[in-house]
Amino acid sequence: MHLSWPGGLLSGTAQLPASKSEANRALILRALAGGGKVDNLSDANDTQLMQRLLMEVPNTNVLDAEDAGTVMRFLTAYLAVTGWKGRLTGTARAQERPIAVLVEALRQAGAVINYLANEGYPPLEFAGFAAADASEPTELSVRGDISSQYISALLMVGPYLPGGLRLTLTGPIGSRPYIEMTLALMRQFGAQVSAESDVLTVPPGQYRPTDYVVESDWSAASYWYSLVALASAGSEITLPGLRRESLQGDQAIAGIMTHFGVKTTFLSDGVHLQQQPPAPQQEIPTLDFTDCPDLAQTVAVVAAALTRPVEMTGLESLRIKETDRIAALQMELAKFGGDLRDLGEGRFRAESNGFSVFEQSVATYHDHRMAMAFAPLALLGPVHIQSPGVVRKSYPQYWKELAKIGFSISEAA
Numbered sequence: 001m002h003l004s005w006p007g008g009l010l011s012g013t014a015q016l017p018a019s020k021s022e023a024n025r026a027l028i029l030r031a032l033a034g035g036g037k038v039d040n041l042s043d044a045n046d047t048q049l050m051q052r053l054l055m056e057v058p059n060t061n062v063l064d065a066e067d068a069g070t071v072m073r074f075l076t077a078y079l080a081v082t083g084w085k086g087r088l089t090g091t092a093r094a095q096e097r098p099i100a101v102l103v104e105a106l107r108q109a110g111a112v113i114n115y116l117a118n119e120g121y122p123p124l125e126f127a128g129f130a131a132a133d134a135s136e137p138t139e140l141s142v143r144g145d146i147s148s149q150y151i152s153a154l155l156m157v158g159p160y161l162p163g164g165l166r167l168t169l170t171g172p173i174g175s176r177p178y179i180e181m182t183l184a185l186m187r188q189f190g191a192q193v194s195a196e197s198d199v200l201t202v203p204p205g206q207y208r209p210t211d212y213v214v215e216s217d218w219s220a221a222s223y224w225y226s227l228v229a230l231a232s233a234g235s236e237i238t239l240p241g242l243r244r245e246s247l248q249g250d251q252a253i254a255g256i257m258t259h260f261g262v263k264t265t266f267l268s269d270g271v272h273l274q275q276q277p278p279a280p281q282q283e284i285p286t287l288d289f290t291d292c293p294d295l296a297q298t299v300a301v302v303a304a305a306l307t308r309p310v311e312m313t314g315l316e317s318l319r320i321k322e323t324d325r326i327a328a329l330q331m332e333l334a335k336f337g338g339d340l341r342d343l344g345e346g347r348f349r350a351e352s353n354g355f356s357v358f359e360q361s362v363a364t365y366h367d368h369r370m371a372m373a374f375a376p377l378a379l380l381g382p383v384h385i386q387s388p389g390v391v392r393k394s395y396p397q398y399w400k401e402l403a404k405i406g407f408s409i410s411e412a413a
Contacts, residue, residue, distance in 0.1 A: 035209030061086030144173030158202030177249025216241030290314030304338030357381030
């Protein structure tokens with residue numbers, strides 16, 4: 001796909017997809033509750049896939065989670081505690097993403113799960129649930145710095161484990177806002193959850209059918225922040241459906257982008273973004289992405305493009321996403337004169353020396369966030385995005401929204 005910008009101020013209103021993080025949690029909770037209505041579900045593939053597979057569970061013994069990490073992990077826990085028997089698989093990349101931490105924890109709780117290929121990785125075979133003594137909660141311990149999706153998957157099925165769940169998180173805890181989101185949604189569906197430091201306790205019980213409206217997606221909003229940051233001073237965009245009191249950790253983009261000249265004003269239903277006059281070239285403090293790793297690609301590209309170097313930490317989980325996002329960023333930024341330099345000890349520096357955009361072709365590595373993070377560079381010059389269809393995973397209307405706002409977009413044969 002070829003993208004270019006005709007010039008002038010960026011202005012208008014852009015529609016965002018609903019949060020797939022909220023939606024996929026709410027869909028699992030609704031399925032466990034046996035009822036309720038979840039409104040404002042997006043057309044993102046991950047959300048539609050979760051909804052479809054949950055409907056298929058009673059009538060099939062083979063489920064395909066495709067390349068959706070949340071679907072694979074949340075379904076693994078859901079299928080285990082509901083006693084489903086069958087096979088859960090995914091794409092080749094999904095079968096390279098580890099799931100042993102979750103499977104071993106579920107086995108301790110009584111699930112019978114086997115690996116069908118490589119130990120510790122999908123595809124998985126489910127052979128029921130062996131109920132244990134329910135007089136005491138199921139005691140599980142997992143590292144706090146693993147993917148929060150494992151932790152959220154265990155928490156959501158906690159009320160349905162024998163005696164409930166007492167989950168201890170060891171070591172540093174990463175992506176804490178996603179865990180907090182899970183706990184908040186569980187409470188909305190009727191669970192009594194207590195969180196004391198690193199110990200999370202979920203008593204046995206059942207969820208109650210609940211109606212829930214999903215917020216728009218702050219991860220998707222980050223690309224519009226990027227666009228405003230790269231646009232001319234005075235450019236502005238309105239994003240409906242975002243909340244000041246959000247459950248999403250990626251709301252952190254509002255604070256991060258102040259370093260790149262983007263002002264956020266909260267409205268009654270959404271936010272208004274405005275490019276501010278250039279600030280003095282002062283050093284940006286180290287940015288920690290432990291709690292919001294999905295923002296890292298957006299920020300790295302903007303920092304390099306604006307030649308505003310920034311040190312970044314908390315990127316460990318990027319290695320096991322849809323692709324190795326650190327390696328992918330390094331490869332693609334180099335095409336423009338940018339870099340994500342490894343400083344060692346978990347520290348990286350997004351920087352550039354003579355950044356320029358002149359018809360480069362960006363590889364996307366089967367990763368929706370690579371496509372959407374690099375597309376805003378079209379404000380600085382024509383750019384090509386390979387495999388643009390990857391955005392269907394989280395933001396299928398992304399290209400249409402860019403066209404609506406004034407970008408020139410044409411697809412290669």
